[in-house]
Amino acid sequence: MTDDRPARLYQAFVSQDPAQAIAVIEKARSAGxxxxxxxxxxxxxxxxxxxxxxxxxxxDEYTFTQAAVVAEQITSFVTPPTTAQDTxxxxxxxxxxxxxxxxxxxxxxxxxxxxxxxxxxxxxxxxPAEFLERADETxxxxxxxxxxxxxxxxxxxxxxxxxxAGGRDDLVLFVAGGPxxxxxxxxxxxxxxxxxxxxESALKLVAKITAGRGGGT
Amino acid sequence: MSPRSRQVLxxxxxxxxxxxxxxxxxxxxxxRLDESDPLVHVLLSxxxxxxxxxxxxxEAASTAIELDPDCAPxxxxxxxxxxxRGGMWDQSIxxxxxxxxxxxxxxxxxxxxxxxxxxAAFEEEAIEAxxxxxxxxxxxxxxxxxxxxxxxxxxxxxxxxxxxxxxxxLDPSQDDFFFAxxxxxxxxxxxxDPIDVAPDRDSRLGAAFALAFEEDYFSAVDLIRLILxxxxxxxxxxxxxxxxxxxxxxxxxxxxxxLRALAISTKTPxxxxxLGAAFAxxxxxxxNAARVFGALAKAVPNQAMPHVLLAESxxxxxxxGQAKQAYLRAVELDPTFVRARFGLAAVFxxxxxxxxxxxxxxxxxxxxxxxxxxxxxxxxxxxxxRE
Numbered sequence: 001m002t003d004d005r006p007a008r009l010y011q012a013f014v015s016q017d018p019a020q021a022i023a024v025i026e027k028a029r030s031a032g033x034x035x036x037x038x039x040x041x042x043x044x045x046x047x048x049x050x051x052x053x054x055x056x057x058x059x060d061e062y063t064f065t066q067a068a069v070v071a072e073q074i075t076s077f078v079t080p081p082t083t084a085q086d087t088x089x090x091x092x093x094x095x096x097x098x099x100x101x102x103x104x105x106x107x108x109x110x111x112x113x114x115x116x117x118x119x120x121x122x123x124x125x126x127x128p129a130e131f132l133e134r135a136d137e138t139x140x141x142x143x144x145x146x147x148x149x150x151x152x153x154x155x156x157x158x159x160x161x162x163x164x165a166g167g168r169d170d171l172v173l174f175v176a177g178g179p180x181x182x183x184x185x186x187x188x189x190x191x192x193x194x195x196x197x198x199x200e201s202a203l204k205l206v207a208k209i210t211a212g213r214g215g216g217t
Numbered sequence: 218m219s220p221r222s223r224q225v226l227x228x229x230x231x232x233x234x235x236x237x238x239x240x241x242x243x244x245x246x247x248x249r250l251d252e253s254d255p256l257v258h259v260l261l262s263x264x265x266x267x268x269x270x271x272x273x274x275x276e277a278a279s280t281a282i283e284l285d286p287d288c289a290p291x292x293x294x295x296x297x298x299x300x301x302r303g304g305m306w307d308q309s310i311x312x313x314x315x316x317x318x319x320x321x322x323x324x325x326x327x328x329x330x331x332x333x334x335x336x337a338a339f340e341e342e343a344i345e346a347x348x349x350x351x352x353x354x355x356x357x358x359x360x361x362x363x364x365x366x367x368x369x370x371x372x373x374x375x376x377x378x379x380x381x382x383x384x385x386x387l388d389p390s391q392d393d394f395f396f397a398x399x400x401x402x403x404x405x406x407x408x409x410d411p412i413d414v415a416p417d418r419d420s421r422l423g424a425a426f427a428l429a430f431e432e433d434y435f436s437a438v439d440l441i442r443l444i445l446x447x448x449x450x451x452x453x454x455x456x457x458x459x460x461x462x463x464x465x466x467x468x469x470x471x472x473x474x475x476l477r478a479l480a481i482s483t484k485t486p487x488x489x490x491x492l493g494a495a496f497a498x499x500x501x502x503x504x505n506a507a508r509v510f511g512a513l514a515k516a517v518p519n520q521a522m523p524h525v526l527l528a529e530s531x532x533x534x535x536x537x538g539q540a541k542q543a544y545l546r547a548v549e550l551d552p553t554f555v556r557a558r559f560g561l562a563a564v565f566x567x568x569x570x571x572x573x574x575x576x577x578x579x580x581x582x583x584x585x586x587x588x589x590x591x592x593x594x595x596x597x598x599x600x601x602x603r604e
Contacts, residue, residue: 039505044476047469051477054470055458056449068469075469079501082375103370104569110373111535111567181569198568199374200537 006045013050013067014059021074036080043078047071084116089210090140094122094131096159099152104176104198108144111199117206128158132166142209144174144196153179153186160191172209174202220604224250228260233593237264255281255288256600262294263592266583271302289323290595292316296329297586300579306337324354325591331363332582336575340367358387359585362559366578369563377563378533382497385529385556391494394522395460398486399453401426411436418444418451425457434461452482459491471495489513493526503533514543521551528560537567553584 005028012021028042029035050071054064091112095105102124109121120138122130131143147153156175163171176196180187187195196202221229228243241264247257262277278295281288292315299309313330320326331346344367350360365380385391396402408427414420425440438461444454455478462471472495478488493509496502507530514523528543541564547557558581565574586592 039502047473048476048480051455051473051475052449052480054474055445055455055477057446064470064473065467068467068473071469071473075499079499080504082500103566103571106371107369107373107567110375114373114375114535176569178569198537198570200535200567203535 003041005042006049009042009046010049010053013046013070014053014063016066016070018070018073021070022077025074025077038078039080043071043075083114086118087116087210088118089142089206090118090120090138091142091144091206092120092122092131092135092138092140093144094126094146095124096145096147096152096156097125097127098155099147099149100124101146101148101177104148105144105146108176108196108199108202111203112206115203115206128155128162131159132162132168135163135168135171136166141170142172142174142206144176144202145192147175147177147179150179153177154190156192157190174205176202221256221600222247222250222254225254225256225260228257232260232264237267240264253284255284255291256596256603258284259288259291259294259596259599262291262298263596266294266298266301269301271298274298275302287319288599289316289319290592290599292319293325293586293592293595296333297583300329300333300336301583303576303579306333309333310337320595322353323595324350324357324360325586325589327353328357328359328363329582331360332578335363335367335578340370343367356387358384359555359559359581361387362556362581363578366559366563366566366574369566374532374535374563374567378529379500381529381532381556381560381563384559385525388556390522390554390556394520395487395490396426396430397520398490398517399426399457401430403430407431408433411440414440416443418447418454422451422454422457425454429457429461429464432464434464437461450481452478452485452488455481456485456488456491459488459495463491463494468495468498486513486516489516490523493530497526497530503530506530507534519550521547521554521557524550525554525557525560528557528564532560532563537564540564541568552580553588555581555585555588558584 005024009021009024012024025038028038033041050067053059093105093109095101109119113119120134120140122134135143145156145159147156160173163169173192174194174196175187175190175192180195181197184195194205196205224243224247228240228247231240231243244257244261258277258281262274262281265274265277274294275298278291278298281291292312296309296312296316299305299312310333313326313333317326317330327346327350331343334343334346347360347363350357361380361384365377365384368380369377408431409424414424421440421444425437428437441454441458444451455474459471459475471491475488475492475495478485479492489509489512493506493513496506496509507527510523510527510530514527517523524543524547528540531540531543544557544561544564547554548561558577562574562577
């Protein structure tokens with residue numbers, strides 16, 4: 001059986017009928033084509049037909065342009081979402097007390113958000129007690145503490161102590177920053193569960209933890 | 218009036234041809250005749266810089282400035298030497314400030330000043346300097362790359378990536394790449410008048426590419442139409458049509474004709490490029506763009522540009538490690554590729570590798586000023602001003 005959906009979508013384009021185009025897309029969706037596949041399986045073949053019609057003169061320049069406008073209007077229906085779906089995982093991050101380095105943290109926070117995680121960014125110069133308080137408030141189970149100075153890196157142990165004192169040994173504590181990347185044993189020393197080495201590393205570690213715990217906060 | 222001596226002219230000639238060692242020798246010979254000529258010192262400074270002798274370059278440029286505080290090429294050389302040597306941010310900021318005063322319309326001075334500010338962690342001042350550069354020239358790609366890096370630091374890759382791509386489009390190397398794929402190079406000859414083009418497919422296509430190269434898009438489209446009227450399945454003509462649509466920001470039209478071209482022949486690299494570039498303009502299509510540019514990088518593995526385009530799509534997918542490999546390949550193929558250097562800097566920032574990121578930005582600055590021939594422009598202006 002041939003799939004005539006791209007032809008119908010193409011027809012909707014050249015008829016300058018966005019409602020009809022959306023109807024074709026919705027039908028395709030209800031027939032089981034996943035959102036992530038709509039572009040490749042439906043939109044791209046329809047656009048190829050459109051390009052062919054322009055090339056062989058079946059439609060004139062004006063119709064081609066108008067059809068492209070309709071294609072523009074319905075693009076959001078066929079493209080994968082720009083941000084990932086909410087994973088339900090809350091990640092708390094901040095830079096250690098007396099440390100004002102933010103770049104690494106900000107880049108990682110944005111990457112985690114884009115991956116669909118709920119990110120609570122506590123900013124810079126965060127006191128150890130605040131990590132615990134906000135973890136309790138938000139239900140976060142993953143905490144990333146940044147420290148770029150040797151002194152502040154050592155003081156991350158106070159965050160772990162605070163978690164222990166608060167009865168929150170279940171919290172996963174990751175550390176990040178130059179001192180931890182340079183000396184892996186320092187992470188163990190301060191009671192961390194692992195070292196985040198940049199945004200991609202954070203994404204992987206959070207995914208690993210989430211997979212291990214079956215998702216959720 | 219102080220005309221250039223024969224010895225200075227000899228040193229200059231050798232330096233312009235890239236004969237570094239004989240040029241240095243000629244400079245020392247010129248200094249034996251007249252050690253108070255700032256031109257010779259500034260030449261020496263540029264030569265030392267080319268050889269990565271930063272301290273010597275700093276000394277020679279400083280001497281030139283002492284001899285003449287209006288010696289603009291010496292400020293350029295000194296600033297670049299400070300930046301490349303590293304750890305001299307205060308001096309660097311001062312020098313670029315001076316150059317911006319000596320040559321206020323010099324866009325690069327503002328860009329460099331911004332980079333010096335950024336290296337010293339004065340982010341707001343840096344952004345101001347890059348905006349000033351864009352105020353002087355809205356097409357200044359390096360200022361845009363820097364603003365994209367600044368956006369990355371504050372708001373992450375999703376916000377920064379469109380900036381990298383916009384900057385890349387300002388950079389003529391992306392268009393050059395498209396024409397290189399088609400085998401079209403700047404031979405200095407003017408594009409033909411469409412009326413004079415022979416009525417056969419190859420003549421028309423060749424003329425259409427030449428007209429497109431000269432940005433006469435409407436005449437190029439007219440010729441493409443004539444080709445398609447005779448054969449609507451001409452994939453190369455369709456690919457050029459797609460490029461012309463892209464240049465006019467008609468992304469869907471470009472995508473449609475590129476998809477049609479590839480339906481006819483998958484082995485049309487120009488169409489692959491157009492399709493990838495159209496995908497890259499759509500948020501959410503990074504996966505498609507990565508697939509297309511990945512294929513292009515395989516088809517033309519020795520060209521740096523497809524690796525960079527692939528890397529940018531991978532950044533959009535947050536696959537930073539893979540993006541790094543693609544950027545490294547691009548830099549390996551073309552160490553002077555400014556866009557690849559900035560991209561690599563962005564990846565290093567995502568890894569928390571600030572020093573390496575700034576190193577890449579400094580390398581980009583050096584190659585960008587070389588590519589522009591900025592030293593020689595300032596040098597010639599200065600020498601002519603003296604004469």
